[in-house]
Amino acid sequence: MIEPGVKRAYDEAMSSGYYKRRRGLIGKYDNVRTFWEDEIIRISLRPFIKELEEEGEGRIKVLDMGCGYGDGYEILAQLSDNIEYKGFDINENFIKEARRIYKDKRNISFEVADFSSGLPLKDDYDLYFTSYGTLSHNDDERNILLLGEIADCSDHCFVLCDWLGAYSYEWQSLWGEEWMDYRISYLPESGNETFPLRLMTRENIVKMVREASSRIKIEEISDRSIFVGRHMDTSEYNEYCKPIRSAVNALFEPNVRTNCETLLIDYHRKEGYSNLNTFFADFSAYWNSLVACMMDLEGDCEVAIQMPEMRKLERLVESDIWMNNSNHRENVIEPQLGYALRNLEMRMQRGLGAAHGLLAVLSV
Numbered sequence: 001m002i003e004p005g006v007k008r009a010y011d012e013a014m015s016s017g018y019y020k021r022r023r024g025l026i027g028k029y030d031n032v033r034t035f036w037e038d039e040i041i042r043i044s045l046r047p048f049i050k051e052l053e054e055e056g057e058g059r060i061k062v063l064d065m066g067c068g069y070g071d072g073y074e075i076l077a078q079l080s081d082n083i084e085y086k087g088f089d090i091n092e093n094f095i096k097e098a099r100r101i102y103k104d105k106r107n108i109s110f111e112v113a114d115f116s117s118g119l120p121l122k123d124d125y126d127l128y129f130t131s132y133g134t135l136s137h138n139d140d141e142r143n144i145l146l147l148g149e150i151a152d153c154s155d156h157c158f159v160l161c162d163w164l165g166a167y168s169y170e171w172q173s174l175w176g177e178e179w180m181d182y183r184i185s186y187l188p189e190s191g192n193e194t195f196p197l198r199l200m201t202r203e204n205i206v207k208m209v210r211e212a213s214s215r216i217k218i219e220e221i222s223d224r225s226i227f228v229g230r231h232m233d234t235s236e237y238n239e240y241c242k243p244i245r246s247a248v249n250a251l252f253e254p255n256v257r258t259n260c261e262t263l264l265i266d267y268h269r270k271e272g273y274s275n276l277n278t279f280f281a282d283f284s285a286y287w288n289s290l291v292a293c294m295m296d297l298e299g300d301c302e303v304a305i306q307m308p309e310m311r312k313l314e315r316l317v318e319s320d321i322w323m324n325n326s327n328h329r330e331n332v333i334e335p336q337l338g339y340a341l342r343n344l345e346m347r348m349q350r351g352l353g354a355a356h357g358l359l360a361v362l363s364v
């Protein structure tokens with residue numbers, strides 16, 4: 001059963017035109033999605049895809065649950081040439097468009113189906129894939145059923161679960177809540193529709209997996225998009241957020257000079273959450289010192305110089321001096337700073353639910 005608001009909200013986003021395949025500073029496929037979020041999903045999955053390739057018989061069967069336009073295929077096709085992909089979604093408009101986009105590919109198929117009362121397509125897949133908060137559409141009971149049925153279907157497989165983190169700075173006003181009314185308001189002209197999404201914690205994942213099946217093992221739990229989630233820019237659920245995602249989009253954009261002051265984070269603490277405050281305060285201090293030092297702003301260069309990201313960044317920048325006349329700062333230094341900040345996030349994240357996305361890789 002689909003929440004009526006879910007279908008209306010995604011239909012509105014589709015008709016806005018910003019949910020289509022575009023790159024750059026704005027829209028669903030902005031630079032942060034392309035160079036940060038999709039890449040982190042690939043980095044998380046790479047060792048498991050490699051394992052499947054080594055043990056498999058030449059193809060990796062994937063089921064993308066809540067596939068939208070089938071973007072999961074684009075993510076996975078860069079990891080292996082042997083992907084045999086099936087995507088399903090409850091929204092038939094997505095499936096119609098996905099079939100049109102991939103009509104020439106014989107290794108891809110789509111269906112309209114619903115994951116809210118268990119696994120709708122009971123076949124044996126190597127990877128059950130979700131992305132960008134899709135499992136937050138289900139409550140825990142429905143996800144327990146879904147995971148349990150996946151475990152029953154397969155001798156050996158991996159599952160990529162993707163939820164919204166309960167403690168993202170973007171919705172600091174909602175810390176302690178289990179659900180949020182989500183708006184796709186970061187896309188211009190996408191309407192006002194809201195729909196409920198489950199806010200997930202690490203503890204809840206562990207509990208759910210335990211209840212779903214004793215055959216499921218948690219391989220890793222990780223936070224993705226600590227300060228670059230979509231709602232940093234809307235500040236709709238936390239008035240203290242600055243549009244950091246826009247600033248990071250600018251870092252990755254060719255021929256655009258970023259005002260680096262806009263990258264600096266002024267973390268606002270929330271009473272009663274001392275561990276989270278410490279985590280976010282430390283993370284922002286490292287983030288700011290990297291930005292400041294790289295961009296010759298006033299900052300703690302002593303801290304930044306010790307960071308592996310800073311050492312690598314300096315080497316890369318120095319080795320590219322021959323590009324000095326080709327917008328060196330915009331096209332060489334700034335993207336490197338973007339990757340350094342992404343690396344900082346991957347190195348410091350602790351899978352606390354303290355980011356837009358909370359990912360879990362499970363194995364059966």
Ligand SMILES: C[S@@+](CC[C@H](N)C(=O)[O-])C[C@H]1O[C@@H](n2cnc3c(N)ncnc32)[C@H](O)[C@@H]1O
Nearest residue numbers: 066067068089090091114115116131132134137
């Ligand atoms: C956040 S979007 C992600 C879409 C896509 N995976 C991507 O990465 O762009 C969540 C998707 O889940 C789908 N969805 C929501 N509830 C569902 C259900 N009960 N069964 C199947 N799909 C569902 C929505 O229609 C939407 O396409």
